[in-house]
Amino acid sequence: xxxxxxxxxxxxxxxxxxxxxxxxxxxxxxxxxxxxxxxxxxxxxxxxxxxxxxxxxxxxxxxxxxxxxxxxxxxxxxxxxxxxxxxxxxxxxxxxxxxxxxxxxxxxxxxxxxxxxxxxxxxxxxxxxxxxxxxxxxxxxxxxxxxxxxxxxxxxxxxxxxxxxxxxxxxxxxxxxxxxxxxxxxxxxxxxxxxxxxxxxxxxxxxxxxxxxxxxxxxxxxxxxxxxxxxxxxxxxxxxxxxxxxxxxxxxxxxxxx
Numbered sequence: 001x002x003x004x005x006x007x008x009x010x011x012x013x014x015x016x017x018x019x020x021x022x023x024x025x026x027x028x029x030x031x032x033x034x035x036x037x038x039x040x041x042x043x044x045x046x047x048x049x050x051x052x053x054x055x056x057x058x059x060x061x062x063x064x065x066x067x068x069x070x071x072x073x074x075x076x077x078x079x080x081x082x083x084x085x086x087x088x089x090x091x092x093x094x095x096x097x098x099x100x101x102x103x104x105x106x107x108x109x110x111x112x113x114x115x116x117x118x119x120x121x122x123x124x125x126x127x128x129x130x131x132x133x134x135x136x137x138x139x140x141x142x143x144x145x146x147x148x149x150x151x152x153x154x155x156x157x158x159x160x161x162x163x164x165x166x167x168x169x170x171x172x173x174x175x176x177x178x179x180x181x182x183x184x185x186x187x188x189x190x191x192x193x194x195x196x197x198x199x200x201x202x203x204x205x206x207x208x209x210x211x212x213x214x215x216x217x218x219x220x221x222x223x224x225x226x227x228x229x230x231x232x233x234x235x236x237x238x239x240x241x242x243x244x245x246x247x248x249x250x251x252x253x254x255x256x257x258x
Contacts, residue, residue, distance in 0.1 A: 098172040109176045116235055119207045127201035129194040134187035181235035190226045210234045
């Protein structure tokens with residue numbers, strides 16, 4: 001409705017307030033709170049679903065890894081079973097090889113020691129000067145044959161622990177222990193310088209070493225002055241490659257046209 005003011009000086013009435021709806025803050029806050037509750041609910045549901053997916057993925061991955069590990073384990077057990085006989089046969093062959101090698105080394109050791117005394121007598125006879133003679137020669141120290149090289153060395157006792165694999169025995173040693181040979185000789189000389197030269201020539205021999213004058217006593221023999229001496233030395237073994245050892249073939253002359 002339109003109003004017209006016909007009175008002079010009268011003030012104009014303010015326009016009536018708008019009749020539109022007013023903003024309701026309480027309703028807005030309630031709506032916002034309700035929506036926030038829905039967001040937290042959706043987030044919780046999404047997190048639960050994601051956790052289930054992660055657990056399922058880890059379970060499937062662990063199952064796959066276990067299957068692969070079981071497959072490798074079965075293959076390893078199969079290979080171990082197949083190769084166990086091969087390894088056992090290899091160990092037996094190695095044991096036989098070491099035993100044969102030890103026997104060969106023992107034969108070589110006996111063959112090399114057959115010429116100990118010929119070498120000693122040969123070197124002494126070449127080095128013995130004039131007006132000097134020996135009364136006897138002997139060896140001291142450990143006697144020959146103390147080391148039982150024919151018998152196989154004893155294997156150490158193996159302590160087995162339940163639940164643990166049995167350790168393998170140590171390999172057989174193929175080395176042959178050779179006993180030292182110490183020579184002791186006594187003699188007489190009428191020239192003390194000859195004794196010095198005799199000792200020097202013995203020390204220069206490739207088969208003798210450690211020549212030592214144990215004692216020297218003056219004396220007389222049939223009214224003549226002389227010196228009685230005692231020498232000790234060690235025998236030096238030479239291998240087959242040494243230049244001091246000369247090996248020649250043994251040739252037998254045939255008879256009867258043979």
